[in-house]
Amino acid sequence: MNKVIDPDRTAPVAAPSAAVAPAISPVRLAHVVLRTSKFDELLRWYRSVLCADVAFSNGHIAFLAYDDEHHRIALIQVPGLQAQPAGICGVHHIAFTYASLGDLVATYERLEGLGIRPVWCVNHGPTTSMYYADPDGNQVELQIDNCATVEEAGAFFFTPAFESNPIGVDFDPADLARRFRAGEDEAAIKQRPPSGPRGVDGINLR
Numbered sequence: 001m002n003k004v005i006d007p008d009r010t011a012p013v014a015a016p017s018a019a020v021a022p023a024i025s026p027v028r029l030a031h032v033v034l035r036t037s038k039f040d041e042l043l044r045w046y047r048s049v050l051c052a053d054v055a056f057s058n059g060h061i062a063f064l065a066y067d068d069e070h071h072r073i074a075l076i077q078v079p080g081l082q083a084q085p086a087g088i089c090g091v092h093h094i095a096f097t098y099a100s101l102g103d104l105v106a107t108y109e110r111l112e113g114l115g116i117r118p119v120w121c122v123n124h125g126p127t128t129s130m131y132y133a134d135p136d137g138n139q140v141e142l143q144i145d146n147c148a149t150v151e152e153a154g155a156f157f158f159t160p161a162f163e164s165n166p167i168g169v170d171f172d173p174a175d176l177a178r179r180f181r182a183g184e185d186e187a188a189i190k191q192r193p194p195s196g197p198r199g200v201d202g203i204n205l206r
């Protein structure tokens with residue numbers, strides 16, 4: 001059973017009664033579907049950013065794959081869609097994890113060469129994250145895990161540093177790449193620097 005964190009962080013979560021069928025979590029997050037009026041532009045962007053293959057496209061619907069799933073991103077062309085206004089509810093971003101700091105840096109450098117630049121770079125603590133915006137303004141986070149284990153990352157949520165600043169500390173991606181290429185210790189690069197308090201009012205939530 002998945003661990004459940006009670007909102008007050010202290011109360012145990014009751015085990016299901018033997019008379020109740022067990023609740024079942026999905027085995028994985030399968031895919032994200034984006035509707036767009038910029039089908040070709042988004043197709044190029046996601047292929048470039050994710051190094052994805054087109055598993056299927058008929059010019060109106062496309063499935064993009066880059067790992068062992070048959071598709072992780074799907075695009076649907078819908079003519080005449082309006083741009084996303086600020087101040088609406090919904091998905092803020094979708095995040096993709098790279099295997100190493102070197103892979104993230106190499107991806108940042110490759111995308112720079114294509115003129116695709118991050119809109120926000122932040123060390124959240126558990127992750128080093130570069131946020132990009134697709135041609136429709138949907139935000140995509142490219143990240144690495146800073147911690148060796150899920151438990152270590154989860155423990156960060158209960159530190160004083162996270163309590164006063166659950167957002168993270170911004171960084172300059174060019175500086176991060178320079179430090180990596182100079183051979184600086186990766187643990188030092190991934191370490192979130194100390195910071196003062198920070199809340200969600202200081203970030204672009206659209």
Ligand SMILES: [Fe+2]
Pocket residue numbers: 093095141
């Ligand atoms: Fe994220």
